[in-house]
Amino acid sequence: MSASLDSPVVDARADGATRTSAQGLGELCVLMKLGEVVLKGSNRPLFERRLQNNIRAAAKGLPEFRLSQRRGVIMLRMPDASDLEVAQLAERMRNVMGIVWVHLVRRVPKDLDAVVDVAVRSMADRSGSFAVRARRRDKRFPLTSSELAAHVGGAVKQAHPHLTVNLKQPDHALQIEVDKDEVFVFTDGMPGQGGLPVGMSGRGLVLMSGGIDSPVAAYRMMRRGLKVDFLHFSGMPFTGPESIYKAYSLVRQLDRFQCGSRLYVVPFGKAQQQIRNSGAERLQIVAQRRLMLKTAEALADRLRATALITGDALGQVSSQTLANITALDDAVDLPILRPLIGMDKTEIMEQARAIGTLAISELPDEDCCTMLTPRQVETAAKIADLRQIERRLDAEELAEHLAANVQLHRPSFFGEQADAA
Ligand code: ATP
Ligand code: MG
Numbered sequence: 517m518s519a520s521l522d523s524p525v526v527d528a529r530a531d532g533a534t535r536t537s538a539q540g541l542g543e544l545c546v547l548m549k550l551g552e553v554v555l556k557g558s559n560r561p562l563f564e565r566r567l568q569n570n571i572r573a574a575a576k577g578l579p580e581f582r583l584s585q586r587r588g589v590i591m592l593r594m595p596d597a598s599d600l601e602v603a604q605l606a607e608r609m610r611n612v613m614g615i616v617w618v619h620l621v622r623r624v625p626k627d628l629d630a631v632v633d634v635a636v637r638s639m640a641d642r643s644g645s646f647a648v649r650a651r652r653r654d655k656r657f658p659l660t661s662s663e664l665a666a667h668v669g670g671a672v673k674q675a676h677p678h679l680t681v682n683l684k685q686p687d688h689a690l691q692i693e694v695d696k697d698e699v700f701v702f703t704d705g706m707p708g709q710g711g712l713p714v715g716m717s718g719r720g721l722v723l724m725s726g727g728i729d730s731p732v733a734a735y736r737m738m739r740r741g742l743k744v745d746f747l748h749f750s751g752m753p754f755t756g757p758e759s760i761y762k763a764y765s766l767v768r769q770l771d772r773f774q775c776g777s778r779l780y781v782v783p784f785g786k787a788q789q790q791i792r793n794s795g796a797e798r799l800q801i802v803a804q805r806r807l808m809l810k811t812a813e814a815l816a817d818r819l820r821a822t823a824l825i826t827g828d829a830l831g832q833v834s835s836q837t838l839a840n841i842t843a844l845d846d847a848v849d850l851p852i853l854r855p856l857i858g859m860d861k862t863e864i865m866e867q868a869r870a871i872g873t874l875a876i877s878e879l880p881d882e883d884c885c886t887m888l889t890p891r892q893v894e895t896a897a898k899i900a901d902l903r904q905i906e907r908r909l910d911a912e913e914l915a916e917h918l919a920a921n922v923q924l925h926r927p928s929f930f931g932e933q934a935d936a937a
Contacts, residue, residue, distance in 0.1 A: 542622035542634050544602045546592040547693075547700055548609055549617040551710050567614050567713040573775040574608045576930050581605065586653070586695075590615075593623070606706065611772045613739050614716075615708035619691075621700040626657070628667070634701045635668045635690060636675045642703075644687035645680045646672065652694040668692055709739060714774040717741030720853065721812055721821040724748045724779070726762035726881050729827025729856055731770060731873040732864050736855040737825050738773050745819055746777065747812050747922070749784035755882040765876045768927035773871075775930065780815060780922040784808070787914060788888050794908040798894040801835045803905050806847035807918075810911060813848040814919035824848065829856045829864065839896040846899050 550567070568583060571590070575581065579601055581594040592609070594602050602620065609618045622638065624630045639646060650665040659667065672690065673681060693700040722734040724746040734744055748763035760781055771777040788804055796803045812824050828836050828844075845852055856864055868874035906912075 541637065542624040542630070542701065543593065543595060544599045545594075545621050545623050545700070546602060546606045546609060547619045547621045547702065548590045548592070548615045548708070549619075549705075550588050550590065550614060551616040552614075552712055563614075563713060563716055566716050567612070570612050570614070570713050570715070570775070571609065574612050574772075574930070575605055576775070578605050578608070610706055610708050612713075613709050613711045613741070613773060614713040616710050617705040618708050619702045619705040621693075621702035624699045624701055626694070626697070626699055628659070631664075631692060631699050631701060632668055632671045635692065636672055638701060638703060639672050639676055639679065639688065639690060642676070642679060642688050645682035645685075646688040646690055647681065647683045647686035648672070648690045648692060650692040650694070654694050654696050657694045664692060664694070709773065711739035712741035714738050714741060715743040718743070718823070719819065719821045720744045720823040720825050721816045721819060722746045722825040723808060723812055723827075724763050724766065725827070726759045726766070726877065726879075726883060727827065728861075728868050728874065728877040729829065729832075729864055730825075731766045731827075731877065732867050732871070733825055733827040733853075733855050734770055735773065735867070735871050735873075737853060738770070740855075742823070742825075743774055744777070744825065745821060746779045747782065747808075747815060748779060749782050749808055749811075751785045751788070751882060752783040754785035754789075758881040759883060762876060762879055762881050764925055764927050766873050767925075768929055769872050769876060771927055772929035775928075777927055778819075779925040779927055781925065782811060782918050782922055784918070787918060790909055790914070791905070792888050794905050796890075796905050798890050798892050799897055799902060799905060800888055800890045801893050802840050802843055802897040803902055804888075805835060805844055806902060806906070807909075807911055807915060809844060809847045809852070810915035811918040813850050814915050815922060816850060818919070823851050823853050825853045825855070827856055828854045829859055829861070832861060834893040834895050837895045840894075843897040843899050843902055846902075 564585060571583065579594055579597045581592045584591045592605060594605060606618050606620050609615055622634050624634050648665040648669040650661040652661050669681060673679060688703055691702050717740055720737055720742040722730060722744045724730045724734065738744055746767050748760065750757065750759050764779060767777050767779045787807060791803050791807065792800060809824060816824060828841060830836060830838065865874060868877060
């Protein structure tokens, strides 16, 4: 996938020293292509600032860098760092929402011979076909884009006769971008996450089980620009702490997409028992989920989160029928976002694998919901019945009490203090 990481253009020495200038290869930099951020009209400066803050948070612990931005592109330079450190920076940028492509590029002076030299060397270990794609952000450059592409392509072909030219579907696209003060030469890029910068769409609270679905739901909302906090209900004191460990590892894994995640944990066992004692029977599961949502709403108020997020998918389990989902919406005033509502389990699992949460979700644990599952689960819960159970329980006060007694954890992917948005 990351061909540019092991190409000879990236010449990292184990001792961390840089040898780029000595070889005249040009400084290695990270060039990133932005997606929808560029479309946002007059709000653009705000979005760009948000993205830049998120980039800084994601680069925590790496050497200092200089950031410059022009329309649709962000460039990071680390002039004193080793190639290895620059490659690490590029790898981190692949997690930052709002970035569509990450390229490791050589920064070359605006001199045609220098460009040709770097281009030729960067193709040295390649086989198969190639094409040169040139573009000029600076129209004063003496050659047009197509002249530049033809010139560089000819030189590469002459130096490496085993390579063939294929302009339509090349194995390697060698890219030359002429900028204001310099030229960037690079080959294949690495896909980023796309989406919008985290924090741009506000703040949400994810109801996070230890299962497969809720981490994927969190990821999808982060990718649409929500900064999220997480709330987990454990069955304690009637279960062990395993589900908390799972929730913690899941949030840690997701933290690399937003930097600075908070996980709130509620011991829910006693409340579940109270629900059962109030005669919930077949409504036990839906009544529990309503109490979870009410607790989440009380906490969201304190956190200034303006939406709740769950991993519900229509019809996936009996508590997720349309009637039951309607009954869940009735429990709170805040909107409940359900990004997985129309997805198949196989699609959800595929995405969970891609974001690195599937293996954690599949670890065994004692989920609080399975603890008091009735033999038969109501698939068409009536809101009036649920409200009656809640009156007996004094559910609003119970939710306030649970929300006031949460435990806070800060699972961090890159270590303490990284906090963006
Ligand atoms: P998941 O894989 O996310 O656990 P699921 O398919 O097992 O989902 P349910 O157990 O019905 O489905 O849960 C639906 C949603 O309710 C979850 O995606 C999550 O948002 C929320 N939820 C369920 N259990 C918990 C819990 N213990 N703590 C926090 N949220 C929960
Ligand atoms: Mg579950």
